Amino acid sequence: MHNADLIVIGAGPAGMSAARRAAALGLSVLILDEQPAAGGQIYRNVDRASAARNDILGKDYTHGRTLTEGLHHENITHLMGAVVWQIEDGTRVAFTQNGKGALAVGQRILLATGALERPMPLPGWTLPGVMTAGAAQILLKQSGIACQGAVLVGSGPLLYLIATQMVRAGVPPLALVETQTTGDLTKSMRHLGGALRGWPYLVKGLRMLWDLRRAGIPRYVGAKAIAIEGDQNAQAVTFKIGKSAHRIACDTVLLHHGVVPNTQAARSIDIPHLWDGAQNCFVPEYDAWGRSAVATVFIAGDGAGIGGAKAAALAGEIAALEIAHGLEKLSEPARDDTARNLRKHLAAERAARPFIDAAYPPYAGAIAPPDDTIICRCEEVTAGDIRRFAGLGCLGPNQAKAFGRSGMGPCQGRYCGLSVSQILAASNEISLDDTGYFRIRPPLKPVTLGELAAMDVPDMNEVQN
Amino acid sequence: MKTVSPFLEIDPQSDHVLVRFEGQDLSLPLGENLAGALLVAGVMPFRHTPVSGAPRGPFCMMGACFDCLVQIDGMTVQACMLQVTKGLEITMPAARGAADA
Ligand code: FES
Numbered sequence: 001m002h003n004a005d006l007i008v009i010g011a012g013p014a015g016m017s018a019a020r021r022a023a024a025l026g027l028s029v030l031i032l033d034e035q036p037a038a039g040g041q042i043y044r045n046v047d048r049a050s051a052a053r054n055d056i057l058g059k060d061y062t063h064g065r066t067l068t069e070g071l072h073h074e075n076i077t078h079l080m081g082a083v084v085w086q087i088e089d090g091t092r093v094a095f096t097q098n099g100k101g102a103l104a105v106g107q108r109i110l111l112a113t114g115a116l117e118r119p120m121p122l123p124g125w126t127l128p129g130v131m132t133a134g135a136a137q138i139l140l141k142q143s144g145i146a147c148q149g150a151v152l153v154g155s156g157p158l159l160y161l162i163a164t165q166m167v168r169a170g171v172p173p174l175a176l177v178e179t180q181t182t183g184d185l186t187k188s189m190r191h192l193g194g195a196l197r198g199w200p201y202l203v204k205g206l207r208m209l210w211d212l213r214r215a216g217i218p219r220y221v222g223a224k225a226i227a228i229e230g231d232q233n234a235q236a237v238t239f240k241i242g243k244s245a246h247r248i249a250c251d252t253v254l255l256h257h258g259v260v261p262n263t264q265a266a267r268s269i270d271i272p273h274l275w276d277g278a279q280n281c282f283v284p285e286y287d288a289w290g291r292s293a294v295a296t297v298f299i300a301g302d303g304a305g306i307g308g309a310k311a312a313a314l315a316g317e318i319a320a321l322e323i324a325h326g327l328e329k330l331s332e333p334a335r336d337d338t339a340r341n342l343r344k345h346l347a348a349e350r351a352a353r354p355f356i357d358a359a360y361p362p363y364a365g366a367i368a369p370p371d372d373t374i375i376c377r378c379e380e381v382t383a384g385d386i387r388r389f390a391g392l393g394c395l396g397p398n399q400a401k402a403f404g405r406s407g408m409g410p411c412q413g414r415y416c417g418l419s420v421s422q423i424l425a426a427s428n429e430i431s432l433d434d435t436g437y438f439r440i441r442p443p444l445k446p447v448t449l450g451e452l453a454a455m456d457v458p459d460m461n462e463v464q465n
Numbered sequence: 466m467k468t469v470s471p472f473l474e475i476d477p478q479s480d481h482v483l484v485r486f487e488g489q490d491l492s493l494p495l496g497e498n499l500a501g502a503l504l505v506a507g508v509m510p511f512r513h514t515p516v517s518g519a520p521r522g523p524f525c526m527m528g529a530c531f532d533c534l535v536q537i538d539g540m541t542v543q544a545c546m547l548q549v550t551k552g553l554e555i556t557m558p559a560a561r562g563a564a565d566a
Pocket of ligand 1: 500522523524525526527528529530531532533534543544545546
């Protein structure tokens with residue numbers, strides 16, 4: 001059994017910076033992360049990536065090394081390939097590593113579980129060859145794999161980033177099919193004041209667009225009625241711009257229309273969540289230090305609301321200060337003093353966010369997909385099915401499970417939960433907060449009997465005493 | 466199974482090991498992400514769904530979607546969460562295989 005002052009779940013920017021700050025303040029820290037190396041998805045594999053990969057991925061990626069280096073501290077134990085499947089009493093964490101179940105006990109827990117791609121249900125999105133844009137980036141970071149002849153579909157700065165990286169890798173995308181409209185851009189302008197404070201992000205965005213133009217990558221903006229054709233594999237993307245229909249033949253389609261907090265762990269311990277209209281997703285409730293309704297559990301980073309890697313690292317540090325204060329390793333004035341400076345940087349990091357959220361809203365056609373579109377990839381439940389359940393009196397996602405198994409497959413609703421809630425809310429004309437979300441219960445990830453059997457039983461007794 | 470893969474390695478590594486997918490010998494880079502290595506080798510689909518038998522392959526590459534499920538040593542596992550090791554015997558999960566993951 002593992003014991004620590006602080007258990008950090010997730011070794012992305014929030015988790016890494018929190019761990020480092022807490023360790024420096026004298027706390028023992030245990031990091032549990034699913035991946036074979038630190039970095040999270042944004043800095044995935046950053047310690048091992050080759051020079052060629054780094055050139056393609058750029059400085060924002062290699063910056064992650066400042067955080068991974070911080071983990072080399074005598075107070076930090078980092079368990080890699082550790083898959084958390086249960087959190088109990090706000091202090092106990094059960095996980096699997098190397099095919100063996102194990103238990104960790106901590107005085108505090110920090111959930112730094114990051115983001116997931118926003119589900120983007122389109123006709124044909126379950127075909128082989130269709131992946132999230134994030135998946136393509138992970139392939140590049142983790143394995144140095146680039147995909148040739150891909151079409152990028154959706155909206156948001158990440159699409160431009162991936163496209164420019166693909167250009168640098170020598171495998172330019174065939175096209176960008178973008179769903180935001182000029183109307184969105186006009187609406188976003190009222191946030192420009194804030195965005196100017198976040199001007200480095202805007203300059204980066206404009207540079208990327210310029211690079212894509214120079215590389216001759218066609219961009220289709222304001223796309224509607226998007227579908228992916230294919231039988232055994234993706235064969236083409238079809239869409240409409242105004243009245244004209246387009247078809248681009250391709251065997252790889254990369255989808256992205258924003259990322260959303262990965263709330264599975266927080267929900268599994270009944271931390272309340274509220275609908276965030278600006279970000280179009282549910283976010284957990286927490287105080288200015290990241291403390292949740294479960295007093296020993298803190299949340300930081302994109303899992304607490306999307307703000308990006310730099311904001312995540314700052315929020316992680318702020319949480320670590322309060323955690324250290326609570327465990328009597330840091331005085332209140334010292335906590336507040338350090339936090340003041342961090343909060344200033346955090347505000348600056350978040351400044352461009354409202355502009356980005358307004359300029360690149362989610363694709364309306366994937367929020368309200370055609371009836372025959374699969375919503376639940378695992379159980380193959382369609383949008384029409386969900387609407388039919390609503391017609392039969394189904395008000396919430398948990399009831400929908402009983403009607404048609406949506407969210408009951410192995411992904412536990414990670415890629416259908418938001419869609420189910422949004423379709424039900426729209427059909428029933430009730431708010432997202434009243435509609436709610438799937439009730440998440442452990443195990444968070446499947447555990448095998450063998451993994452449980454390999455768990456040290458005496459450890460369980462120790463904990464219970 | 467496709468033979469020409471749209472997925473290319475930018476900086477291929479030299480240390481390859483033999484694994485088998487559905488009885489076919491594949492030479493994959495040792496220690497690399499299994500789902501990525503299978504994609505480069507032209508493997509697609511990875512499985513068929515238990516509900517309709519539809520073909521599927523990796524979607525998220527971060528352990529969240531469970532679309533990359535394969536069967537190794539009688540267990541249904543996520544290929545995107547594993548590394549390539551020598552002599553892996555990989556098959557497509559049986560139609561109802563996802564349940565015992
Ligand atoms: S590709 Fe999504 S879990 Fe492996």
